[in-house]
Amino acid sequence: MKIIDLVNHEDFKLISKISQTEREIAGVECCDLLSWVMANGQEGEAWITVQIHSNIVAVATLLDFSCIIVPENIEVDAEVIEKATDEDIPVFSTQLDAYGIFKVFYEAGI
Amino acid sequence: MYRLQRDESDLAMMKAFEVSNEDFSSAGTASSKIKKILRQIGMDAGVIRRIAIATYEAEINVAIHSNGGHIEVYIKSDKVDIYVEDTGPGIADINLAMQKGYSTATKEIRELGFGAGMGLPNMEKCCDDFYIESVVDEYTAIKMTFNL
Numbered sequence: 001m002k003i004i005d006l007v008n009h010e011d012f013k014l015i016s017k018i019s020q021t022e023r024e025i026a027g028v029e030c031c032d033l034l035s036w037v038m039a040n041g042q043e044g045e046a047w048i049t050v051q052i053h054s055n056i057v058a059v060a061t062l063l064d065f066s067c068i069i070v071p072e073n074i075e076v077d078a079e080v081i082e083k084a085t086d087e088d089i090p091v092f093s094t095q096l097d098a099y100g101i102f103k104v105f106y107e108a109g110i
Numbered sequence: 111m112y113r114l115q116r117d118e119s120d121l122a123m124m125k126a127f128e129v130s131n132e133d134f135s136s137a138g139t140a141s142s143k144i145k146k147i148l149r150q151i152g153m154d155a156g157v158i159r160r161i162a163i164a165t166y167e168a169e170i171n172v173a174i175h176s177n178g179g180h181i182e183v184y185i186k187s188d189k190v191d192i193y194v195e196d197t198g199p200g201i202a203d204i205n206l207a208m209q210k211g212y213s214t215a216t217k218e219i220r221e222l223g224f225g226a227g228m229g230l231p232n233m234e235k236c237c238d239d240f241y242i243e244s245v246v247d248e249y250t251a252i253k254m255t256f257n258l
Contacts, residue, residue, distance in 0.1 A: 034170075035228035038163050051223045058138025062145060062162040
């Protein structure tokens with residue numbers, strides 16, 4: 001599954017601007033404790049988090065995550081979206097909850 | 111202010127970054143810059159990852175707990191030394207602070223996903239040599255060495 005597949009998926013909305021959409025999604029990390037994510041996150045994973053402050057962009061950049069997914073229609077500040085755009089990190093918004101997101105990835109073979 | 115003595119032997123490059131305590135939610139700038147520099151040099155991706163995690167945790171600690179500080183990166187042919195020094199409350203019991211899950215972070219900070227009590231243990235785990243000293247109400251100083 002690639003970033004482009006999420007871009008084209010009806011349940012996901014890309015809210016940052018990115019330069020390339022061909023990156024492969026290697027797996028999924030779902031956690032809101034940033035130190036836990038730093039210790040356990042793997043390169044290329046999609047990261048589901050309800051944290052919406054700009055530090056999530058730093059974490060995603062440092063771990064080379066393929067994207068950030070903010071569940072349950074939580075609104076993300078323009079400042080955070082701008083920072084993600086600067087760092088070329090895809091940020092997706094979705095009305096799905098974490099379980100709903102897992103199902104999409106599972107059905108896609110991840 | 112320098113708390114730890116620097117080892118400048120075999121030094122190829124030194125970079126210094128100020129870390130402010132004013133806006134911890136946007137902390138991570140210094141560690142992102144450090145990662146970019148190491149990438150440009152062409153350092154091994156696994157080492158870069160360990161350094162990125164350790165400097166991020168250090169930067170967050172300085173931003174959350176101290177009155178500000180700095181991170182200095184000494185790049186050498188066979189290793190990278192990273193010094194993190196701040197002024198502030200210091201750490202009363204370092205052994206306790208090194209335990210996973212122990213944190214003095216406030217409720218507000220925890221709600222933002224910080225303060226899990228994993229910062230110092232993560233840092234120690236990521237580097238090859240970890241040194242920490244602290245004086246209460248004065249400073250905390252850390253040296254981390256990553257072998258190349």
